[in-house]
Amino acid sequence: GENVEQHPSTLSxxxxxxxxxKCTYSDSAxxxxxxxxxxxxxxxxxxxxxxxxxxxxxxxxxAVTLNKTAKHFSLHITETQxxxxxxxxxxxxxxxxxxKLIFGQGTELSVKP
Amino acid sequence: xxxxxxxxxxxxTQMGNDKSIKxxxxxxxxxxxxxxxxxxxxxxxxxxxxxxxLIINETVPNRFSPKSxxxxxxxxxxNSLExxxxxxxxxxxxxxxxSSYEQYFGPGTRLTVT
Numbered sequence: 154g155e156n157v158e159q160h161p162s163t164l165s166x167x168x169x170x171x172x173x174x175k176c177t178y179s180d181s182a183x184x185x186x187x188x189x190x191x192x193x194x195x196x197x198x199x200x201x202x203x204x205x206x207x208x209x210x211x212x213x214x215x216a217v218t219l220n221k222t223a224k225h226f227s228l229h230i231t232e233t234q235x236x237x238x239x240x241x242x243x244x245x246x247x248x249x250x251x252x253k254l255i256f257g258q259g260t261e262l263s264v265k266p
Numbered sequence: 267x268x269x270x271x272x273x274x275x276x277x278x279t280q281m282g283n284d285k286s287i288k289x290x291x292x293x294x295x296x297x298x299x300x301x302x303x304x305x306x307x308x309x310x311x312x313x314x315x316x317x318x319x320l321i322i323n324e325t326v327p328n329r330f331s332p333k334s335x336x337x338x339x340x341x342x343x344x345n346s347l348e349x350x351x352x353x354x355x356x357x358x359x360x361x362x363x364x365s366s367y368e369q370y371f372g373p374g375t376r377l378t379v380t
Binding site: 185187189191194195196197198199202240242246250251252253254255256258259 | 270297299306307308309310311314316321322356358360362367368369370371372373374
């Protein structure tokens with residue numbers, strides 16, 4: 154069935170270090186791979202996304218890489234700051250299922266000053 | 267201006283009661299969703315409406331009934347509330363067929379059933 158595995162579940166880094174979160178999925182028809190950031194008490198907010206015809210995308214300190222053959226994608230945050238502390242979710246959009254997103258289990262990122 | 271808004275933000279009620287959560291979006295989107303986030307923060311889609319038509323209906327107890335009076339509103343009514351219904355419920359919206367697949371989430375409604 155449709156499944157997204159996200160690792161690690163928690164990640165603690167020092168301010169200025171890099172953070173990497175990885176996701177693997179099973180549905181080969183997936184065509185869109187967003188990453189959401191959820192701060193405490195708020196709804197998830199899109200931070201970066203990538204489509205299946207692109208291998209890498211960067212936006213300032215964050216980047217996403219996609220390996221469609223291996224069915225995995227990763228979020229990279231460089232020069233982390235305390236305000237990056239949040240829960241991060243990867244997701245996949247299933248092909249031909251009305252825009253249905255399947256989310257990973259989430260990664261709680263803590264950036265220590 | 268709030269893009270996706272939900273009311274109420276907090277809802278505390280007893281088992282067996284019936285309650286509703288309301289959602290409104292002012293983004294002009296044609297598709298709206300309800301998600302449930304459990305105590306382990308796992309996010310799972312429940313329903314989706316496109317132009318007032320139900321297009322996603324996951325395996326959800328039939329005590330949950332969504333209603334979309336128009337494209338900008340999607341409400342969730344829950345009958346006979348159970349302890350296991352305690353969760354944060356998020357509404358989201360997107361534009362189907364547009365250049366972006368982004369879903370915009372509301373701030374959530376924390377439901378506590380006692």
